[in-house]
Amino acid sequence: NAGVTQTPKFQVLKTGQSMTLQCAQDMNHNSMYWYRQDPGMGLRLIYYSASEGTTDKGEVPNGYNVSRLNKREFSLRLESAAPSQTSVYFCASSESGGFSGNTIYFGEGSWLTVV
Amino acid sequence: GENVEQHPSTLSVQEGDSAVIKCTYSDSASNYFPWYKQELGKRPQLIIDIRSNVGEKKDQRIAVTLNKTAKHFSLHITETQPEDSAVYFCAASPTKLIFGTGTRLQVFP
Numbered sequence: 001n002a003g004v005t006q007t008p009k010f011q012v013l014k015t016g017q018s019m020t021l022q023c024a025q026d027m028n029h030n031s032m033y034w035y036r037q038d039p040g041m042g043l044r045l046i047y048y049s050a051s052e053g054t055t056d057k058g059e060v061p062n063g064y065n066v067s068r069l070n071k072r073e074f075s076l077r078l079e080s081a082a083p084s085q086t087s088v089y090f091c092a093s094s095e096s097g098g099f100s101g102n103t104i105y106f107g108e109g110s111w112l113t114v115v
Numbered sequence: 116g117e118n119v120e121q122h123p124s125t126l127s128v129q130e131g132d133s134a135v136i137k138c139t140y141s142d143s144a145s146n147y148f149p150w151y152k153q154e155l156g157k158r159p160q161l162i163i164d165i166r167s168n169v170g171e172k173k174d175q176r177i178a179v180t181l182n183k184t185a186k187h188f189s190l191h192i193t194e195t196q197p198e199d200s201a202v203y204f205c206a207a208s209p210t211k212l213i214f215g216t217g218t219r220l221q222v223f224p
Contacts, residue, residue, distance in 0.1 A: 040124075042204060042216040043159065058211060059116075090158065101147040101166060104212065106158040 002026055004107035006091045012113045013081045021076040021110050023091030030096040032074035033058075033104065034066060036087040043090065049074055051096075081114045088112070117142040119207050121215030128195050129223055136218045138205035139187040145207040148181060148188045153202045153217075162203075163190070195222045 006023045013019055025032065033048040035058075045058030047066040055066050063085060065077045074093075078085055089110045094102040118141040128134050140148075149164035165172045165179045165188065172179050176195075181188040188207075192199055200222045205215040 040216060042121075043206075043214040045211055045213070048211070059213070101164070101208070103149070103161050103164070106160070108158050 004091055004093055004105055006089075006107035006110055008110060009108065010111045012115060013078075014115060015081060015083060017081050018077065018079050019081065019112075020078075021089055021091070021112075022073070023075060023107060024073045025091075025093040025105075026072065027093060027095075027105065028071070029093040029105075030071070031094045031102070032068065033092040033094075034064075034074070034076045035090045035092060035106075036060065037090060037109075038087050046076065046089075078112075081112075083114045086112060086114045117145060117207055117209055117211070117213040119205060119213050119215040121205050121218060123218060124216065125219045125221070127221045127223065130195060130197060132195055134192045134195055134199070134220055134222075136190045136203055136205070136220070137187060138189070138207070138215050139185075140207040140213075141186065142207070142209045143183075143186065144209040145186075147208040147212075148179070149206050149208075149212075150177075150179060150190050151204045151206065151214075153204065155201075159204060192220075195220075197222050197224055 004025045034046040035043045049068040052071045091107040094104045121138045146167040151159040152162045153159040178191045202217045
């Protein structure tokens, strides 16, 4: 059981480039999330998918798009990267019910630098 | 929307002492309050959580208390050890899980 796996672990982008962060979970969870973590800001929700086929905006969705490809996979896309998107990105999943009290499990994180 | 404030931002204690981290939330509809621990360069991991129908929960050296009237909840770590050194995040959930800004705990031997 790998849990939540995300790739790549490290990436450097030039301003204006695009890229997709991939995430997969093998726990048969219904809900998946993308967070970003910046120093002094805690973890902020970018987008989430309460169940397969649905996606919703979180606290900081601007500049991002997501795709819930199937139950296992939830990708995050930066269409035109900006230096303000330099951050650590965490994918996460939970059993069901969005945020109704199910434990959220995080991936190992993706360190993204935009120059 | 929900707003979660966490204090202090840094906390240094001597090994064996207790540590207390406090959080306040704004949305009275919040009903789930987890605490996550994040070691340097690692992923956040759940250490304890509490639901709104409970006032206190304990798990060995850690405990969480919840005061719904005052809209605050706290993490208590007793008999701290160097391996407790990490960043701790509180969170509150009405419909979306909103995190506090974190507390860096350092336990000195």
